[in-house]
């Protein structure tokens with residue numbers, strides 16, 4: 001099992017290709033101390049989401065090492081890993097169940113007040129109440145089709161907030177949000193990032209500027225690493 005202390009994350013010479021294809025990550029190395037935020041940026045197809053998926057152990061095997069506090073992911077159980085992580089993917093697939101079930105997933109014992117607070121922080125609470133007559137009891141439909149992409153991602157964000165993980169992985173949606181919602185999500189994210197290690201695939205300049213470290217990916221390789229003033 002994973003025995004982490006500060007939740008620092010390290011990619012050490014990681015290379016990966018999907019079963020059917022050419023190399024997607026090539027000798028990727030970066031590390032982030034526990035509690036800090038790393039932004040992964042780069043052109044479409046450069047391997048950002050793939051790096052997050054490897055961190056969440058969606059895909060094995062890869063070459064090189066990914067470590068949390070020096071412990072190789074390959075050596076720890078999936079369960080102990082997922083216990084400390086929450087992921088907000090780029091394209092969220094929801095369970096065909098109620099909105100409430102989808103937010104609670106990962107912390108089933110949360111109270112209703114906690115569920116609503118998480119939804120509020122993720123800017124989805126009002127949408128749930130205003131757009132759906134059945135509110136939190138609304139069935140989201142197959143893969144969540146009754147919700148827009150941005151709404152689905154905010155449900156996933158609410159789920160992550162409720163889970164209160166030590167490591168947060170967030171694949172920022174490219175969908176445009178109105179500026180008010182964007183600002184509120186940004187604020188929620190700033191709060192959420194405090195005292196936990198965060199890896200964000202970032203598209204918004206504000207997210208990138210707020211990160212402790214930026215890794216620029218290019219065609220599966222790390223092109224540059226640094227902080228915002230350096231790049």
Ligand code: ATP
Pocket residue numbers: 018019020021024042043044045046047048049050051090
């Ligand atoms: P974007 O900014 O568009 O989200 P990205 O940097 O997240 O791009 P990835 O999704 O990691 O890029 O994809 C990197 C490469 O891997 C691309 O060439 C993509 O076509 C390929 N790829 C991604 N997912 C799969 C998959 N499940 N099977 C095969 N190839 C994949």
Ligand code: MG
Pocket residue numbers: 048049050090171201
């Ligand atoms: Mg992506």
